[in-house]
Amino acid sequence: MDEATRKQILRRLQIIEGHIRGVQRMVEDNTYCIDTMKQINAIQAALSKANQLILENHLSTCVTSAVRGDDPAERERVLREIAGIFEMSSKV
Amino acid sequence: MDEATRKQILRRLQIIEGHIRGVQRMVEDNTYCIDTMKQINAIQAALSKANQLILENHLSTCVTSAVRGDDPAERERVLREIAGIFEMSSKV
Amino acid sequence: MDEATRKQILRRLQIIEGHIRGVQRMVEDNTYCIDTMKQINAIQAALSKANQLILENHLSTCVTSAVRGDDPAERERVLREIAGIFEMSSKV
Amino acid sequence: MDEATRKQILRRLQIIEGHIRGVQRMVEDNTYCIDTMKQINAIQAALSKANQLILENHLSTCVTSAVRGDDPAERERVLREIAGIFEMSSKV
Structure with a gap:
């Protein structure tokens, strides 16, 4: 990961x-359940966005190198990982 | 929210x-992208589980009271909220 | 389900x-994979919308009757079903 | 898409x-809402699986050719499409 992307993800x-700490305070303060659930949902969306950025970086670096490289097993491995990440994400 | 449920959610x-802090360290340590993405996915699943517990509590307390109560507007409001939470969750 | 809602869902x-039949033709015609995937995604979104409408109807009819009724077991059953539907939907 | 994959997707x-036609009959027969919703959910999962298969095929054919090819713009295009499909799928 290049330095700029790593800082952005961090x-x-x-x-x-x-x-997350804000949501903990909401639970401690007995905030209305629906409002707490909405904040948890917003955190999930922010995590999806982080994963999206990591994927984009991964595609343009590791995946590109491996697919352009001379090792068919390595090429197949990185592409199988992308398919696996896609499957995993559709289950959350 | 009863005390036991609040403590469990917290x-x-x-x-x-x-x-989340563990994932920050993974990014700082330049861990392989796919492994980081898997951990972010696991956090999203844990947040879904937290939301699930909050919903179950909300259904058996606030929703039950409102639906059994005498105010049709209040009844409609809590049911519309449940439908809204369902719609929101299907978008993450 | 009242007649108007049933017709709308149908x-x-x-x-x-x-x-779906349109997507079958896309596959037969060897349409570009990404375009086919986008259409499948649109169908999933349309199914989410159908489920959303069924849920809204269910909440204002069956759930309301059961929760306002005198049978605590029945009340608990319908609320557990709502929680179950929520959990199931977060896994697709 | 190779012939075997196309037949499998079809x-x-x-x-x-x-x-889907089975679910239409469920709605016509006034089946219990929760059971109908479960079937709609199962169809969404089946569509996810179909998309997964199309993606796997796409990665090992079009994406591999483009990434191994000499056109940087084309390479970037196919990778941006993969990122876009990932983002789109996380919204259903």
Whole structure:
């Protein structure tokens, strides 16, 4: 991962951590359930966005190198991983 | 929310917070992208489970009271909220 | 389900059936994979919308009757079903 | 798409079409809402599986050719499409 992308992902994960702590306070303060659920949903969407950025970086670096490389097994491995990530994401 | 449920939800959110910090370290340590994405996915699943528990509690307390109560507007409001939460969750 | 809602759901399901047949033709015609995937995605979204309408009807009819009724077991059953539907939908 | 994969996808889409017609009959027969919703959910899962198969085929054919090819714009295009499909699928 290049330095700029890594910093961007880290920054997002720190914001998400703050958001989680905010939801903990909502639960402690006995906030209305529906409002808490909406915030948890927003965190899930922020995590999807983080995963999206990691995937885009991964495609343009590791996947591109492997697919352009000379090792058919390695090529197949990275593509199978992409398919696996897609399947995994459709189950959350 | 009764005390036992609140503590259970809080405990889960604290574990999720620790999990997020673990993923931050993975990004700092330049862990393989696919492994990081899998952990982010696991956090999303843990948040779904937390939302599920909050919903179950909400259904058996607030929704039950409102639906059994005498105010048709209030009854309609809580049921519309449940439908809204369902729609929102199908978009993450 | 009241007659108007049933007709509305049926109409949507017929449109979805036509959409599925359209995607079959795309596959037969060797349409570009990404375009076929987008159409399959649109069908999934249309099915979510159908489920959303069925849920809204169910909440304002069966769930309301059961929760307002005198049988605590029946009340608990319908609410558990709602929680179950929510959990199931978050896995697709 | 190779012939075997195309036939496999088509067969799945025909089964899904039959399943949709089955759900139409459930609605006509006034089946219990929750049971209808479960079947609609099962159809969504079957469509996810079909999309998964199309993606796997696409990765090992079009994406591999483009990424191994000499046109950087084409390479970027197919990878951006994969990222886009991933984002789209996380919204259903």
